Amino acid sequence: xxxxxxxxxxxxxxxxxxxxxxxxxxxxxxxxxxxxxxxxxxxxxxxxxxxxxxxxxxxxxxxxxxxxxxxxxxxxxxx
Amino acid sequence: xxxxxxxxxxxxxxxxxxxxxxxxxxxxxxxxxxxxxxxxxxxxxxxxxxxxxxxxxxxxxxxxxxxxxxxxxxxxxxxxxxxxxxxxxxxxxxxxxxxxxxxxxxxxxxxxxxxxxxxxxxxxxxxxxxxxxxxxxxxxxxxxxxxxxxxxxxxxxxxxxxxxxxxxxxxxxxxxxxxxxxxxxxxxxxxxxxxxxxxxxxxxxxxxxxxxxxxxxxxxxx
Numbered sequence: 001x002x003x004x005x006x007x008x009x010x011x012x013x014x015x016x017x018x019x020x021x022x023x024x025x026x027x028x029x030x031x032x033x034x035x036x037x038x039x040x041x042x043x044x045x046x047x048x049x050x051x052x053x054x055x056x057x058x059x060x061x062x063x064x065x066x067x068x069x070x071x072x073x074x075x076x077x078x079x
Numbered sequence: 080x081x082x083x084x085x086x087x088x089x090x091x092x093x094x095x096x097x098x099x100x101x102x103x104x105x106x107x108x109x110x111x112x113x114x115x116x117x118x119x120x121x122x123x124x125x126x127x128x129x130x131x132x133x134x135x136x137x138x139x140x141x142x143x144x145x146x147x148x149x150x151x152x153x154x155x156x157x158x159x160x161x162x163x164x165x166x167x168x169x170x171x172x173x174x175x176x177x178x179x180x181x182x183x184x185x186x187x188x189x190x191x192x193x194x195x196x197x198x199x200x201x202x203x204x205x206x207x208x209x210x211x212x213x214x215x216x217x218x219x220x221x222x223x224x225x226x227x228x229x230x231x232x233x234x235x236x237x238x239x240x241x242x243x244x245x246x247x248x249x250x251x252x253x254x255x256x257x258x259x260x261x262x263x264x265x266x267x268x269x270x271x272x273x274x275x276x277x278x279x280x281x282x283x284x285x286x287x288x289x290x291x292x293x294x295x296x297x298x299x300x301x
Contacts (some may be wrong), residue, residue: 011181011212016146019173025147 081157082284083178084186085167087205088198091188092228094121097166097278100186101138103281104162112160113140116149116178118170145171153181171205179209184284185223187251191237197242206250225286227256255283 009017016022039047044058051061084097094117101113110261126140141156143149149165152189157163165182166177187202189195212220225245227238238256245251 009191011215015208015212016173016180018151019146019176020171022146022173022176 080184080286081153081163081164081165081178081182082160082184082186083165083175083182084188085165085178086169086187086189086198087171088177088194089169089203090122090196091109091169091190092226093117093169093188094119094166095127095162096124096188096226096228098125098138099277100281100284101140101162101164103277104164105136106139107281109141109161110159111162111164112156113138114149114153114163114165115140115142116145116174117166119168122166133156136285142279143174149174150181152178153177171201176205176209179205179221180212182217182221185218185221186284187223187225188228189225189241189245191235193237193239196241199244199248203248203250210250222253225250225251225254225255226280244295253283255280261294 017024017045047061048058051058054061056064082097082100082238084100086093097113105111113122113126115126120142123140123142126138130137133285139160143152150159153163153165155271165178167178185206189199193203205225206221213219213221227245
């Protein structure tokens with residue numbers, strides 16, 4: 001069985017991390033967070049119709065839509 | 080070449096020096112980038128105003144928000160330029176520390192005044208710790224150039240005090256002095272004295288070998 005050493009912070013990392021204004025890097029992955037927001041009833045009905053057709057949940061369809069929105073936005077910004 | 084202009088105290092002429100070094104290298108035909116990582120953003124503002132005024136070739140300048148961004152962006156940005164000059168601001172910050180870890184030539188502007196003397200031990204401590212971390216990664220030792228700015232020649236107590244104080248810090252391997260506040264080459268009316276001082280600074284920065292063991296005989300407040 002392989003023995004893994006605990007990761008050791010380098011002197012450089014420690015030096016810069018100890019600056020008065022240093023902040024830990026935000027974690028990009030982790031526990032999903034619940035959000036509460038409102039949508040107009042007609043849009044909810046359309047999302048539900050698509051979700052039913054795709055055999056997915058309402059939340060999953062909203063997530064897919066949000067991901068596409070962010071990707072398209074970033075693509076436009078980069079162009 | 081990555082040059083960092085920084086200190087742990089404000090108002091020592093860091094942005095002006097960074098701007099002048101960047102412009103001087105650009106005029107010399109080098110591909111230069113100025114990185115402004117100071118919260119005030121004065122270097123970025125100056126570069127923008129200079130470009131809007133149609134002054135010679137616009138200076139490429141980007142502003143990064145903090146040390147995290149500098150750590151992430153420095154290599155790809157510096158890799159596309161012959162000289163990268165970083166205005167790291169006037170406080171102990173993550174950006175200043177990252178720049179000390181990654182730069183080839185740190186420039187430390189100081190003025191002959193009490194607050195700058197008091198701050199020498201702070202920046203010297205940071206330089207020591209940066210040297211230690213660099214050694215750990217097999218990087219070259221820092222060759223710090225202290226630039227004594229607005230130094231009066233002759234019997235001036237404040238200038239004598241700071242020269243004496245500098246000699247007590249072996250971290251500052253080289254030192255030079257600028258008597259006047261040198262304006263840019265584009266200043267009207269044109270000041271040949273100012274141009275001479277900027278050229279002296281550039282020469283000392285890139286061409287003069289270091290003075291070791293805290294021997295600062297190279298300081299001449301001409």
